[in-house]
Amino acid sequence: MQHVLTLIAPAGQLPAALLPTVRAALTGLGAHLGQPDWLAEAEALDLPFGNLAPEQAEAAARATLGAGAPVDVIAQPAEGRRKRLLVADMDSTIVTSETLDELAAYAGLKDRVAEITRRSMNGEMDFATALRERVALLQGLGLAALEETWKQTELMPGARELVGTMVAHGAHCALASGGFTFFTGRVAARVGFTSHHANVLEDDGTALTGRVAEPIFDRDAKLTTLKKLAAELGLPLSATLAVGDGANDLAMIGAAGLGVAYHAKPVVAAAARVRVDHNNLRALLFAQGYRASAFVS
Secondary structure: OOEEEEEEOOOOOOOOOHHHHHHHHHHHOOOEEOOOEEEEOOOEEEEEEEOOOHHHHHHHHHHHHOOOOOOEEEEEEOOOOOOOEEEEOOEOOOEOOOHHHHHHHHHOOHHHHHHHHHHHHOOOOOHHHHHHHHHHOOOOOEOHHHHHHHHHOOEOOOHHHHHHHHHHOOOEEEEEEEEEHHHHHHHHHHHOOOEEEEEOEEEOOOEEEEEEOOOOOOHHHHHHHHHHHHHHHOOOHHHEEEEEOOHHHHHHHHHOOEEEEEOOOHHHHHHOOEEEOOOOOHHHHHHOOOOHHHOOO
């Protein structure tokens, strides 16, 4: 079959009883269907189909399942779905927090900085301007706050499996963050990323100076990183996967072969072709056709 529709739910929450209604919705639109294939029992299912555009199949499945169903729906071409390059945002994607907001808490400025972050991630502020403004507020903050923030940073569920599995199958996995190399280097080492790319916080040896090194690693830099890594690896963009949640991720999400808005801000979810709203990062492996039994952590 030319395309595949993948249904993904939190573990144990994808009942087989949903399949007949989804099949009926697709055949009602003229789709030709293949045999369903469970990637993980009661969690992820592939349904091959043809004679229908992916967007139509996705919309029909979502409408059938209803807004209350905790099921992510991803339709795409069957050929080339397993990607050779992953470029991932870090904050609120690979880790559960916004590390700059958490760092600001040690200066008593978390709420103020978090509001600027919110506006930037929603596309209401230019990213570079917002980053400079937030970092300036941290002038004089002791470097120990960076270590304390790192101690509190938690990985997103499924992060190790996503990266471990893709790397084990020969993929290059890169972090591309509007955050800081202090954190991306540590996250990359903990999770197993091949490379990391981010901004550099400046300090005087004991405290932050309130400045970030230029040029700012922003939306355009994330897109450039995706394209540059793909070119270096000899890959077409169709063989790439990009994932993020904020407005500064939109360019790379739009350019990647599989661009995923992950628990994303409204402006990002509305613009991205593929969304993961209900599941953790394991969903990105199911989207590529990996079976749960093949996951590596």
